[in-house]
Amino acid sequence: MTEPGSPGALPHLAVIGAGPAGLAATLAAAAQGVHVTLLDAAAEAGGQFYRQPASALRARRPRALHHEWRTWERLRDGLRAHVRAGTVRHLSDHHVWFVERHENGLTVHALLGPEQEEPAEVRADAVLLATGGYEKVLPFPGWTLPGVVSAGGAQAMLKGGLVVSGRTAVVAGTGPLLLPVATGLAAAGMEVAALVESAGPRAFLRRTRTLAAQPGKIAEGARYAARLARHRVPTLVGHTVVEAHGAERGAAGGAAGGTEPGTERGIERGTEPGTERGIERGTERLEAVTVAALDAEGRVRAGTERRIPCDTLAVGHGMLPHTDLADTLGCRLEGPHVRVDDEQRTDVPGVWAAGETTGIGGSDLSLAEGHIAGRSVAARLHGSAPDPRAWARAARTRTRLRAFFAALDSVYAPPAHWSEQVTDDTVVCRCEEVTGGAIRQAVTELGAGDLRTVKLLTRAGMGWCQGRVCSPAVAGLAGCEPTPVRRPFARPVPLGVLARAGEREEED
Amino acid sequence: MVGAACALYATRAGLEVAVVDRGPVAGGTTGGGEGNLLVSDKGPGPELDLALLSGRLWSELAEEFGGSVEYEAKGGVVVATSPGGLAALERFADEQRAAGVVTEPVEADRLYDLEPHLAPGLPGAVHYPQDCQVMPALAAAHLIRASGARLLTGQTVTDVLRTPDGAVRGVRTDQGDIHAPAVVNAAGTWGSELAALAGVALPVLPRRGFVLVTEPLPRMVRHKVYAADYVADVASDSAALQTSPVVEGTAAGPILIGASRERVGFDRTFSLPVVRALASGATRLFPFLADVRATRAYLGFRPYLPDHLPAIGPDPRVPGLHHACGHEGAGIGLATGTGQLIAQALTARTPDLDLTPFRPDRFTEEAA
Amino acid sequence: MSSPMDLAGARPGPSFTVTLDGREIEALPGQTVAAALWAAGVVSWRSTRGEGRPRGVFCGIGVCFDCLVTVNDRPNRRACLVPLNPGDAIRTQEGTGHDD
Numbered sequence: 001m002t003e004p005g006s007p008g009a010l011p012h013l014a015v016i017g018a019g020p021a022g023l024a025a026t027l028a029a030a031a032q033g034v035h036v037t038l039l040d041a042a043a044e045a046g047g048q049f050y051r052q053p054a055s056a057l058r059a060r061r062p063r064a065l066h067h068e069w070r071t072w073e074r075l076r077d078g079l080r081a082h083v084r085a086g087t088v089r090h091l092s093d094h095h096v097w098f099v100e101r102h103e104n105g106l107t108v109h110a111l112l113g114p115e116q117e118e119p120a121e122v123r124a125d126a127v128l129l130a131t132g133g134y135e136k137v138l139p140f141p142g143w144t145l146p147g148v149v150s151a152g153g154a155q156a157m158l159k160g161g162l163v164v165s166g167r168t169a170v171v172a173g174t175g176p177l178l179l180p181v182a183t184g185l186a187a188a189g190m191e192v193a194a195l196v197e198s199a200g201p202r203a204f205l206r207r208t209r210t211l212a213a214q215p216g217k218i219a220e221g222a223r224y225a226a227r228l229a230r231h232r233v234p235t236l237v238g239h240t241v242v243e244a245h246g247a248e249r250g251a252a253g254g255a256a257g258g259t260e261p262g263t264e265r266g267i268e269r270g271t272e273p274g275t276e277r278g279i280e281r282g283t284e285r286l287e288a289v290t291v292a293a294l295d296a297e298g299r300v301r302a303g304t305e306r307r308i309p310c311d312t313l314a315v316g317h318g319m320l321p322h323t324d325l326a327d328t329l330g331c332r333l334e335g336p337h338v339r340v341d342d343e344q345r346t347d348v349p350g351v352w353a354a355g356e357t358t359g360i361g362g363s364d365l366s367l368a369e370g371h372i373a374g375r376s377v378a379a380r381l382h383g384s385a386p387d388p389r390a391w392a393r394a395a396r397t398r399t400r401l402r403a404f405f406a407a408l409d410s411v412y413a414p415p416a417h418w419s420e421q422v423t424d425d426t427v428v429c430r431c432e433e434v435t436g437g438a439i440r441q442a443v444t445e446l447g448a449g450d451l452r453t454v455k456l457l458t459r460a461g462m463g464w465c466q467g468r469v470c471s472p473a474v475a476g477l478a479g480c481e482p483t484p485v486r487r488p489f490a491r492p493v494p495l496g497v498l499a500r501a502g503e504r505e506e507e508d
Numbered sequence: 509m510v511g512a513a514c515a516l517y518a519t520r521a522g523l524e525v526a527v528v529d530r531g532p533v534a535g536g537t538t539g540g541g542e543g544n545l546l547v548s549d550k551g552p553g554p555e556l557d558l559a560l561l562s563g564r565l566w567s568e569l570a571e572e573f574g575g576s577v578e579y580e581a582k583g584g585v586v587v588a589t590s591p592g593g594l595a596a597l598e599r600f601a602d603e604q605r606a607a608g609v610v611t612e613p614v615e616a617d618r619l620y621d622l623e624p625h626l627a628p629g630l631p632g633a634v635h636y637p638q639d640c641q642v643m644p645a646l647a648a649a650h651l652i653r654a655s656g657a658r659l660l661t662g663q664t665v666t667d668v669l670r671t672p673d674g675a676v677r678g679v680r681t682d683q684g685d686i687h688a689p690a691v692v693n694a695a696g697t698w699g700s701e702l703a704a705l706a707g708v709a710l711p712v713l714p715r716r717g718f719v720l721v722t723e724p725l726p727r728m729v730r731h732k733v734y735a736a737d738y739v740a741d742v743a744s745d746s747a748a749l750q751t752s753p754v755v756e757g758t759a760a761g762p763i764l765i766g767a768s769r770e771r772v773g774f775d776r777t778f779s780l781p782v783v784r785a786l787a788s789g790a791t792r793l794f795p796f797l798a799d800v801r802a803t804r805a806y807l808g809f810r811p812y813l814p815d816h817l818p819a820i821g822p823d824p825r826v827p828g829l830h831h832a833c834g835h836e837g838a839g840i841g842l843a844t845g846t847g848q849l850i851a852q853a854l855t856a857r858t859p860d861l862d863l864t865p866f867r868p869d870r871f872t873e874e875a876a
Numbered sequence: 877m878s879s880p881m882d883l884a885g886a887r888p889g890p891s892f893t894v895t896l897d898g899r900e901i902e903a904l905p906g907q908t909v910a911a912a913l914w915a916a917g918v919v920s921w922r923s924t925r926g927e928g929r930p931r932g933v934f935c936g937i938g939v940c941f942d943c944l945v946t947v948n949d950r951p952n953r954r955a956c957l958v959p960l961n962p963g964d965a966i967r968t969q970e971g972t973g974h975d976d
C-alpha cells in the first residue's frame with residue numbers, strides 16, 4: 001500500500017491517466033493545495049495525444065510529430081515543477097485495473113510495469129478518471145491481415161516508437177484523426193497512396209455553420225490540407241475500403257536464418273532476401289485494398305471499386321471512451337460515456353471524470369474539463385463548494401467544443417450500410433474469431449437480440465480484449481443498441497494478485 | 509434453461525408451446541452460470557433422484573445437440589483438503605453410491621494422474637464420472653429452437669389470466685394476451701413474482717454467485733474440480749458469504765472459477781472481497797493459476813427455496829398453473845428432468861419421479 | 877527519403893541484439909518488441925488459436941491484445957507495450973501461448 005504524504009497532511013487526489021485531461025486536473029488541483037498522485041500506464045506522461053518517443057530514443061525534435069507543442073511544454077514543465085516540489089507524485093507504468101470504494105476514501109489497484117505482474121495500491125480521498133479513449137474500427141473482409149492497423153495505432157507506433165510498418169500506406173475510415181495520421185506517416189517517409197474518408201462533402205456543408213464557428217479548428221484543417229497537398233496524398237471523400245487483400249510473401253520476402261521449419265509459422269519475414277518460405281499459413285500480409293465510392297445512402301456504388309496497392313492500411317471509424325473503471329464503481333453512463341455534472345463530478349461521491357471518457361472531444365476539450373475537475377476536487381476536498389467563476393473561461397471552452405464535436409460527430413459517421421460489406425466469413429471478433437455469419441445466425445436462428453446474448457451464444461467479445469474492439473460491430477450486425485459492456489477488470493489481472501488485492505485495506 | 513427444457517419436452521409430448529421472456533434467451537441466471545450437470549454435490553434424496561434422471565436425459569440430448577451446446581462428459585473430482593475431510597468425503601460418497609451414483613475413490617498417488625496440476629500433498633479425492641458440463645446459454649437457445657415453440661422475447665408478463673372459477677386461461681403481456689389452458693412458471697429467481705401474479709406465494713429468493721474467467725488456456729484442468737467443503741456450502745442456510753473453490757476448464761479455453769454464495773438480494777455491485785476469495789481458493793487448489801490472468805468476472809442470482817429443493821409440478825391452489833423454478837445453483841443440470849416431469853404433468857401421464865417433495869404449495873402449509 | 881527517426885531527430889544509443897525464434901535481430905534502446913519487429917520488417921508474430929491466422933499490431937496502445945507474443949518464456953505479452961532489453965528472446969506464439 002502506497003500512502004500519500006504524511007498522515008493528516010493535504011487531502012489526496014488520485015488521477016488516473018496522464019493525458020491532457022489528467023495533466024490539466026493534476027496541475028489545477030495541485031495548485032490549490034491538493035496532494036496528487038498521477039497514475040498512468042505509459043512510461044512517459046502525455047497520453048495518446050501527446051505520446052512521447054521513448055526517452056532512450058533520444059529524439060531531439062519530438063515536436064515534429066505533434067502539434068500544439070507549446071501546450072504540451074506547459075503541461076510537462078508544470079508537472080515537473082510539482083513533482084520536484086513534492087506536491088505531485090507521478091507513478092508511470094502503473095496499469096490500473098480496479099478502483100475500490102470504501103466508507104472513507106478509495107483505493108486504486110494497479111499492476112506495475114510492462115510485466116503487469118506485481119500489484120501497487122494507492123489510497124486516496126478522491127479519484128479523477130481521465131482514462132481517455134481508444135479507436136473504433138469496424139470490420140470488413142481482410143481487416144485481420146497483418147499490415148492492417150488502427151489509424152491511432154499507426155500514429156502511436158510512430159510517435160512512441162518512431163517506426164512505421166511498411167512503405168506504402170492507405171489511411172481510411174472516417175473522422176478527424178485520419179488527417180494527422182496521413183500527414184504524420186507521409187512526413188515520416190511513407191508513401192500515402194490515398195486518404196479515404198467515408199464522409200461526403202455534403203455532410204460537411206450541412207454543418208458549415210457550427211463548424212465555421214470554430215476558426216481555430218478551420219485553420220487546423222487548412223494546415224492539414226496543405227500538408228496533404230505537399231506530400232501529394234490523394235484524398236477520396238465519400239469513399240470506403242471494401243476489402244483488404246493479402247498475399248503470401250513470395251521468394252523475395254521469404255524467411256532467412258530460421259532455425260527449423262517448425263518455428264517459421266506465424267512469422268512474416270519482411271524484406272530480407274531468403275531461401276525458404278514460411279509455412280502454408282501465417283506468412284500472409286496486406287498487399288492491396290479495394291476502395292469504392294459511396295452513394296447518398298451510404299451504400300457502395302457498384303462499379304466504382306478500384307484496387308490500391310499498399311502494405312499498410314491505417315483505418316479508424318471514430319473514438320470510444322474507456323469507461324470500465326467508472327462503470328464498475330457504479331458511475332452512471334450516458335450512452336457510451338461517463339455522465340458528469342458541471343463540476344465534472346460523476347454521480348458516485350468522491351469520483352470525478354474528465355476528458356474523452358466523458359465524451360469524445362479532443363485535447364482542448366480535455367484540457368478544459370481537466371482544469372475544471374481539478375478546481376472542483378480542490379474545493380470539495382477542502383470542504384467548500386467551488387465558485388464556478390474560477391473556471392469561467394474553461395467552462396466557455398467546454399461549451400463551445402462540446403457543440404463543435406457534436407456537429408463533427410454527425411459529419412464523420414461510418415457509412416450507414418457498412419455492415420453489408422461484412423461477409424459471413426469475415427471475422428468480426430478478432431480475439432475469438434467469431435464470424436459475421438455466426439453473429440447473424442445467433443440473431444436469426446437462436447433468438448439473440450442484444451449484445452450480451454450474442455456474446456453468450458457466439459463468444460464474440462469474450463476474448464482477451466473483452467469486446468473493446470468488436471462490440472460496436474457486433475451490435476451493428478445484430479441490429480441492437482451498442483450497450484456498454486461490463487468489465488469488472490479494466491485489464492487482465494493475475495489470479496495471484498487478485499487473491500491478495502485489498503487485503504491490507506481490510507486489516508487496517 | 510428450465511423454461512427451454514419444459515418447452516422441448518412439452519412440444520415433444522404433443523403440446524403447442526409459447527415461451528415468453530421479458531429479456532432475451534438465457535438472460536437471467538442461465539446466462540450467469542457455469543453449466544454444471546452435477547450429481548457429485550448431492551446427497552441421497554429427491555434432488556439426487558432428479559439429478560440422475562436429468563443426467564440420463566442430458567446424455568440423450570447430447571446425442572442430438574452434441575457440440576452445439578458444448579456438452580462434455582468430463583466428470584467431477586472432489587478433493588479433500590485434510591485427512592479428516594477425506595474420511596467424511598468417502599462416507600458421503602458411500603451414501604451416494606447406495607443411491608445410484610457412480611463414485612470412484614482416488615488415492616493420493618493417483619490423484620495427480622487425473623489432475624496433474626493440483627497442489628501437492630492433497631490426501632485424496634472422489635471421482636464422479638457422471639458429472640458433466642454444457643454451455644448453458646447455447647443449450648437454452650438450441651433446445652428452444654429444436655422445440656419449435658413460439659419464442660416471444662422482450663415481452664413482459666404483467667398478469668396471469670384466470671377464469672371466474674380461478675383456473676388459468678393464459679397470460680397478459682405488455683404486448684397482448686396469450687391464451688393457454690396451462691401456464692408454466694419457469695421464471696427462475698423471479699419465480700415468486702410470477703407466482704404472485706397468479707395469486708399464490710412461492711418464496712423463491714436470490715443467492716448471489718460470482719464466477720471468475722481466465723485467459724484461454726490449453727486443457728490444464730481436465731475435470732470439474734472442487735474442494736469437499738463446497739458440498740457443505742451448497743446445503744448451508746447461512747446468509748453470509750461462503751466461498752469454496754470450484755475450478756474447471758472449458759471447451760473454449762478459459763478456466764471458470766466459482767463458487768460464492770451470498771444473500772444480498774439482487775445487488776449487482778462488483779465485490780472485490782468475494783472475487784478475491786475465489787481467486788485465493790482457486791490458486792490454493794491449482795498453484796499454477798497464480799500466474800494466469802483473470803480477464804473478467806460475472807455474477808448470477810441462484811433461485812433458492814427455503815428447503816433447497818425446486819418447485820416442480822401443478823399448483824393445487826390454481827388449476828392450470830405449474831411451477832418449474834427454484835433450482836438454486838443446479839438449474840442447468842436439473843432442467844431436463846424438470847422439463848420431462850412438467851411435460852408428463854401437463855399431459856396427465858405418470859411422472860418418472862414422485863413430485864411430492866417438489867410440491868409448490870409446501871411452504872404455505874408450513875406457514876399455516 | 878525521410879524516416880521517422882530522421883523526422884524526430886532521434887539519436888538513440890547503440891543498438892543491441894535480441895532474438896526472434898533464435899534469429900538475431902537488432903533493436904534500439906527504448907524500442908518496444910513491436911517497434912523492433914516492425915523496424916526489422918516483421919509484421920506478424922502470433923497465430924490465432926482457432927484458425928491459426930497471423931496477427932501483429934492492430935491498436936498499438938495495449939487495448940486489442942492482437943500483438944501477443946512470448947518474451948523470455950513469458951507468453952501473452954503485448955508487443956506494443958513491452959520494451960526490449962539486450963538479449964531478450966522473443967518467440968512467436970501459437971494458440972494460447974501456453975504449453976499443453
